[in-house]
Amino acid sequence: MMNFPTTVPTEAYLILSAVLFGIGAMGVMLRKSALTMFMSVELMLNAVNLSFVAFARHFGRLDGQIIVFFVMAVAAAEVAVGLAIIVDIFRSRRSVDIDDVNWLRG
């Protein structure tokens, strides 16, 4: 019978977090829909949350986990505002394609 490791090493969490962060960043740059871009940004924030929790567990401390609550609250506020703005954009332009939003330039 195979022995699963009883604990996942911290590095694994960190690598996963970095990968998620990268996926989020790629999403911001590659997707055209403002909505998807916004979701990608949230993915980046949650990737960081994973890092915080992993570090906190590594140090055996609580503060990293508490930080996550701060970040979640901030992210929630950001989502609320962001969705409102995106809805507003959709109302006036009937599209959330971010490449159409390029009047301001130069």
Next chain:
Amino acid sequence: MMFVLPTLEWWTIAPVVILTLTGCLVLVVDLFRGDDASPEPLAWLTTGGLAIAIGTSVSLWGYEAQAAFSGMVVADNYTQYFTVLFLVIVGVTVLLSFDQLTKEDFHPGEFYSLIVFSAVGMVLMASAADLIMVFVGLELLSICLYILTGFSRRRLESEEASIKYLLLGAFASGFLLYGIALVYGSTGSTNLGCVARAINPASTFAMFGCGTGSVAGAATSGLLLAGVAMLVVGLGFKAAVVPFHMWAPDVYEGAPTAITAYMSVGAKAAAFAAIVRVFMIAFPTLSHDWSMILAILAAVTMIVGNTAAVSQQSIKRMLAYSSIAHAGYILVAVVAASQVGIASLLFYTVGYTVMNLGAFMVVILLGRRSEDHLLISDYAGLSRRHPVLAGLMALFMLSLAGIPPTVGFVGKFYIFTAAVQADYAWLAVIGLLSSVISVYYYLRVVYQMYMVDPVAGVEPVTPLRWVTVAAGVAGFAVVALGVFPHGVLALASASSTFIR
């Protein structure tokens, strides 16, 4: 089971408490008002709250630095210096926005409460003793600004500026937060003092509320370096440092002009308030790592900002690039990384605030019919239509270009002196050369006002009395601080004593 309640030194954040209450009060009062009610009472309410908070902050001046809320915030002269500066900026913004507020049917309750809450964010950034506090303050400021940027809902540009600012701002927050996480991972703490001690056990920043016990992790240099780099990205975005500046021109152009003025001085000053704390407290012993990076960023920022401003047609966009260039000058002071450097940064922040706000006041006075008359060519022959405004604008342009006897000159002189003392003479030279470029586009405005015949069909506007008075005061301050800089400089020196 026993809970030990942490001691809460409320007085250390008294201005924040007063501002928060003011913001809430504005919202509540707004509920009981009709849709067509004049915004004036709310403006007075806001101004009153700001005045009380300024008074409180002034009364906290001169006390010994005090960390509070378990090392989350610190109240010292530096905090109060920036608090007063921020709140004066907010007060001026309330004055500047009044006209547009009544004309474009902005909802006053939301507008005023948002601007007050953004001020809370700025004050928290200046008083932060912990990276998480920096993050929370910055997000509070940013979220309010996303909404304020899009406040002119009738104009599509305003909306566009808002979504661009939001997406890029959130993107940058991700980097900032990742940077904090990596610093936490490598040092075991997010408190600025503890981070410093984890990196160098000899450093003592007891006033930042890091206890005397040992800190968990030892600084792991790879993670730490990556973390610091990410912090540079996140904070550099807010300060509009090249190459994280690209949001700024678009957002500045699209936002209501009063909010543009607010962002260009307030948000930028707040970003630098945090940058100084983070880099001078948490990572002073790593300065050989980051100071060269910041020096290169400062050089690039000054060059790009000044060069791109040359080819602008819109005055708001020109001022946006100019403010990017000024972020570069201020960054030079951070690079100098000495008490003199930080004192000159504090002085320059005040000087830049006065001259840039002054310039925006004139822009607002002349762009009164909503958002037109914002091209530089619209300033043709202004000296004949509005001699006083033209004179003031010329003064602000000369000051931004750094020509004596204005505050712009003295401020640049102190910053570049500090840079030379810190063996960054090459950076001072780049700063001087790039500000030569800036003379070109600033004087273009003066040239239009005084040398070009007025365009037919541009009617004179009736200047608003109080904004004109404010512009006059700003003009006076530009010269007074240029000739007698010592008073503010003494305050700035007293505020930078936390740096050894």
Next chain:
Amino acid sequence: MLEQLWLVPVFPLLGAVANLAFGRQIGRTMVSLIAIGSVALSFLLGVNAVLSFMSLSAPHGFQLRLFDWISWGAGSNAVHVADIGLLLDPLSSVMVLVVAGIGLLIHMYSVGYMAEEPGYARYFVYLNLFTFSMLVLVLANNFLLMFVGWELVGLCSYLLIGFWFTRPSAAAAGKKAFITNRVGDFGVLIALFLIWVNWGTFDFFGGPGGAATGVFDDPGRVLATQGVAFAIPMLLILGVTGKSAQIPLFVWLPDAMEGPTPVSALIHAATMVTGGVYLVARAHLLYDQSPDALLTLATIGALTAFVAATVAVVQTDIKRVLAYSTVSQLGFMVLALGSGAYAAAVFHLMTHAFFKALMFLGAGSVIHGLHEQQDLRRMGGLRRYMPVTTWTFVVGWLAIIGAPGLSGFFSKDLILARTFARGLIDPVYLGLYGLALLTVGITAFYMSRMVFLAFFGDFRGGVDDHGHAVIPHESPVSMLVPLVVLAIGSVIAGWIGVPSFLTGGTSPVSAIEVFLAPAVAATGVWEGTLEHLTEIVLTGMSVMVALAGASLAGLLYLSGAVNPVALAMVFSPFTRLFEARWYLDDFYRVAIVSNVARIASFLASFDLAVIGGSVTVVVRTVRGAGSVLRASQAGYVRGYAVTMLAGAFLVLAASWAFR
């Protein structure tokens, strides 16, 4: 009351600001009230401060440091450059009283003189600003602040010379004054640099709150560096020749008469032009280190006095006679400075302020009464039409030619006596004394000529250029009161300097010298004293010479015993020389202006081709780069995000590289 000293300069400044802001709205009466009131307050406070100061025993005078002005750095590497501070000592006391007192009278006079002029408020703004600047100049407690006042008075002078800027000659005169003074200011600026390098401070005297040791606490420090002890006084002399209109830079002052006449009286006779004299008196401790610089100064002074007096002989414009006379009298003061008799120079500065201001204002009254006629040949017999103007003017005339008992008599004789005394040590000064004595005679001649031509004989200006009959009339009371006050001053101002051999005292020096001694006493060797008998002989000689000059003028212009035209024919080489102003303007035009113009046109072509060309290249490059940057800012959010990410990677890479 000394703590309120700072209000003395501040009041005129407030007056200027108030009239600048509201002058066009509040009407002429309010403008005059504000302007006069501010100077009157300043004068009263000045008198009060001087009285308080005299009851005080302070070795270097009273220093009032208001606040820190320029400094940088913190902690151990803090550098304190200068503060805003005032110094009241005997020297600045005299200057404050002269500036504020004469200034007050001239403000009052201007109300009548400028009554019909457009730009009334602007005029008083400039005049108040000038008063402020001059008070800053004389009250400053360090070189830098003094230089600010020095430059500000120059600016006000330029603005007021060109007050009628629509007149091309006025605009040109303003420009000439400005450019000529730049040459002098350049010298002062270099001297300031040298002072900073050698002393590390600009403060005159050390004290709490400022430098520990001021420049004058340790004047000998310059001797340590080769040449500096000579260079600093010489560079300051360059400034003196500009500001105080001495050879070689005096050419601007006669042209400055394009300004309104009260301005000529205040700025170009009584106060600003004495700035150079004040500067040397203030810095006399530096001059005492260098006998060569002193001799240069004395030579310049004596030559200027003589040359200007000869030119004045042939002038026909009443204001130009007075202008050259001013240059000549300033030459006397500079001669006194060069002889080490600083107190005598300051004394003559004060008496001259009275009688020259009096005569300028009298000339203004004449011009006013004759509808802008300034030509002496079109005057004559005015005593019948303008009695008050005439008799006050006569007082001024008697004072300047040195009639015994009047102010000019005492101060001029003091200068002559001190120069002679110096000559007993250094014979060169005896030659200068001779030249000065001759100048006294010439002065008496041209001054008498002017008075006789203008006020005596028959009226010759019955018809003006447009064929209208001219009937001279006396000026309004507001203009006559200052004349009377100044006339009284011209008589009695000299009595504080009555030589002791007349009062029977035992002191070898006069009262004014005793008063000024703490501030400007020469350090030791230079100021010789004379036997009473020698002084009496010298005084007698100068009175005789003056009497001879006046008598000759009487023969020529009063009794008509000798025909002046015939006499001029006889001495035609001289009169031509004088009329051409010793060819100095022509010399400048040929030797300097045309050469400078040639160099300038060469430089201009160089500038256009090389500098302009490279500037164009730079501008094109920057604009090209700007367009590229503009194009890169395409408006796509995703593009911005890519840039940010790339930037983040670069920062990461850099942080790895600089690790």
